[in-house]
Amino acid sequence: MFCFIKFIYIFLILVNFTKYIKNEVINILMQKPDMDWLQFTNEDFSLINNYFKTLSANDKELQNIEIKFTYFNFAPNEKLRYRQQSLLYLITINEMLKTSNSTYDMMIMDDRLLFSDTSFTESYVLEKDWNLRKVHHNYLKISDYINLNDTSLAHHNPNILNEGILRNDLYGLPYELDFDVLYYFNSTINLNSIPNLNELSWDELMVFKNSIGSSNFPINAGLYDDDELINLFIEYVSEKYNLTEEKKKKSETDFYEIFYNKNSKELYESFRNFIHDFTGFDSFNTKISSAFDKFCNEKNSFFKGKASYYTKIALKNKDISTFLLPKLFTVINEKYLVINKYSKVKKEILVKIALQLTSKKMQLFKYDKFYTIPTFDMKKISLDKDILSFCEKDKWLCSSLGKINAIHIKQFFGGKFSAPFLLVRINIPVYIENYVRTNNITDTALIFKNIKELYMTTPNGIDKNSIILLIFMGIFTLLSLYIMLLVYEYRKNPYLKVISPRFSNLIILGFIMCINSLLFNVQIHSVTKCKVQLIYEVIYNDFIILPMLVITFRIFFIYRNKSRISFGKKLNNNRLSIFIAVVVLITIIFCLITINKTEFRIITLGDLRYVRFPICYYKNETFNLVIASYYLIIVACIIILVCYSGKAAKLFRLNKFIVIFGVIVIIDLVMSKLLFRLTKILFSLSSSSALPSSLPSSPSSSYNSQ
Incomplete structure (x- = not known):
């Protein structure tokens, strides 16, 4: 019995020991080189893996790590140009990293792919057609685990290192250059x-x-x-x-x-x-x-x-x-090593591995064996013995790296x-x-x-049509201001007095603001301007629609109620103005809350062949639903009040009032909504043909693991 227990005990120890010494495979995906005979062989990869083990011999966390490199394969029946292969590689990485069971822990990417979907003005085409937006969000922020001034990064050329950094966050470690x-x-x-x-x-x-x-x-x-x-x-x-x-x-x-x-x-x-x-x-x-x-x-x-x-x-x-x-x-x-943020391997270990694979010693080893060019800072040749030794070994390459106009x-x-x-x-x-x-x-x-250049944003993006549009906007603004002066001058006219010159001018002011809202599409330099634009649009809509409501409301109650004088005093301009101010303030507060919780960005419609038109963009269905319901309720109230105003509606021609109101609402709708929709559809139709048409509709269908 004692022997049996001893046997079980030894067996459990061996099982645990076997688990401990079992190698953990780190899978790295890479793109094929320009020519087939330049590809690394399995023996080459074995040399890199063995040298990695030599470098990691004193690190217990890395002692049982196995590095496995895999070339990205394309479906054999597809003859894709190199730019199409690169696009497919990026699309596949983007789709692959989003899955919970992603195969690869790291990827080697060239500088032309890293952050290639990113810009201050985002592309609607890339997002719509290929779902490429902020692909780097799938990469691990290496700077969360290592300081940018760490000595393990000191051997890299600063310009090359900086191209692996986006908004002060390090995503890509310099792997090699050419x-x-x-x-x-x-x-x-x-x-x-x-x-x-x-x-x-x-x-x-x-x-x-x-x-x-x-x-x-x-x-x-x-x-x-x-x-x-x-x-x-x-x-x-x-x-x-x-x-x-x-x-x-x-x-x-x-x-x-x-x-x-x-x-x-x-x-x-x-x-x-x-x-x-x-x-x-x-x-x-x-x-x-x-x-x-x-x-x-x-x-x-x-x-x-x-x-x-x-x-x-x-x-x-x-x-x-x-x-x-x-x-x-x-x-x-340049080539960079990036880490899959969703890898199941411990992130600290992945960072250690990445630093080891891009270390000075590893780059020198790869240079000796495969003539891959290190990413060294050649200005440190007199301060770094390893770089000096490299330069003594290959004077032509060292001299070239130091004097080329990169x-x-x-x-x-x-x-x-x-x-x-x-x-x-x-x-x-x-x-x-x-x-x-x-x-x-x-x-x-x-x-x-x-x-x-961006249309109506950069100096060279403003053409004759833009100038003509601005001139017409100026003319309509001046005419509207002139009408406001006339309304103020004849404010004591009985017909004007009933509908209130103050509120009439507020409606005209809202209409002026509506006309000039197009100025927000000129010189779009920041997301802050987009946020201000949202508040601005809500304010001018309030200035148009709320005075119409209170004017209709006052006429209805004065001429439908027997105590006209009593209601007339209660519904004076000051009280109605306070009502409008309170409602406008509430909508502004609602906008500010929305802005704080919503991502705003600048996207461009169109493509490089015609024009890139920048617009402010946000996605918040709740806000849109609330604002739309708010305006629809007010419109419904105005229509109901006019219908039940009886003779007063005919006396003050409120039916024409509704027609004018409807025209203003339609103009505003076309300018703020339909114009955006139609432009987006038009540009997307013209833009889609700019991308390679021979790529498969499903990126994953062209991906094969090797």
Whole structure:
């Protein structure tokens, strides 16, 4: 018996010990690279996992952690362009993270996807068509678990780290970076004959193409990849106009007007000629892998690719070398590690793992094994032995990181009123390609303008129609004020006296406020203005509808009651004015309570191809129902009082009063409600075609786990 109990005891100990030593798998989802042969193999992932275990050997919480990487797969029958793959990747992540049984604990995202749905003016199109709004709310706020000034983040380049931060909250840890370079064959292209190579422009490099032995189309570029097309265009423009970070900061957004000002024609024509001479129009149908194969076969041209390709390219052919783009302007491509907020793994452990995977030692290890480029702050080379050692090992890469004119693509298109970068990424390549093929500048320039300009908000967003509308509003306002003066001047007229000049002028004032409410759609700079607009609309509606109620109410009781004089004294202007003031005050208080409990935001209707029209938006069905019921009750009371006023209604022509009242209500309804609805429908119809039509209706149907 004693032996049996001892056996059970030992068995339980072994079971508990087995549970303790059982590895916990952390699943990380990542997007496939540009070319299949650049993918990490299972052996590569094993090396990363083993080194992670080495780094975590002294941390009891991380000792039994297993890292598993998975590439995001697309349905094999779908031939999606790269921008469509990226959009589908973001949509899938958004849908996947909302489920309680999400498979993945972390995701690796490039900078073009991270926060790409976010902007001060939110896109109605992205929210309506793809349910993409504040996707980052599904990510863990890493800054809740670690200080932004922590030493574990000190090795990162501050600019790269900042792009993982949104509104002072850290969501993405810098994982690796990349930048564009040109590859060539040493044996067939002689660059030694070109003095100051990196100081040449794209156009100047073209002059040397014959002397260096290059072909008719000296650059093989995979412009079928839309990101490559955006990169090449922005790199060309930045070099042509010398758009350094210092210059862009000094001129603020003025530099951006080169895409749609009177001199933009010269820019677009120059780029079109560049494509014709350097890459050829066929490059728009060429994938990066095909461009590389052509480069390897011809050996007398350049290949535009990423710096991180170098090691694997060198393994294929040691005769291949690389150099930086003209005048050192290159787009920086960054990757970030984000954590699933809904992961079942303890959040503190996930943060530790993420910090370990993005640590200085891990980045150096990945550089040694796979030539992934670290996100180091190269200004600390003299202060950090590890960075110094890295630079001594790879002087070219270290030197390049220190001297390139880095272009952060989201910052390039960024601004307070800019469209979400996801829309930029979807639309810009299409219109650049269309221009190069058709020479249609107008549409392309308009796209670039609408990225940063808002209709009737930014200075360039106010057109002739807007000015005409403002002029008519001014004319009607002046006419209404003139009528108010006439009413006041003839206030002792018997007919006016009965309906009260004071209340008549209050109605006219409300109508003036209604006309000028459109001014709230001009210069929408803050959500506070949206909140003020809500209160303003309720006030002018009260100014129109409440005086009509009290006027009708007084006429009804004076002429339907035998004691007309008694009621006339009780229903004097002062008492009725107090009644109106109290009701208006109550509605204002109700609005303030609603504002405090409701999210207000600025959304844009329309798309980049036509115009982006900003409106204030909130969603509170209870408030809308209460306000609508409140106005309907007042309208019903006015109609009932008029119907029961008998001869008084005919004497004071209250039937016409109702007609005028109805017209005012309809005008207000059209301006505040129907106009919004119709505009939203119109813009949504035009906007939906701007997004890739070949994407599946159900994002999850295209997702396969590997």
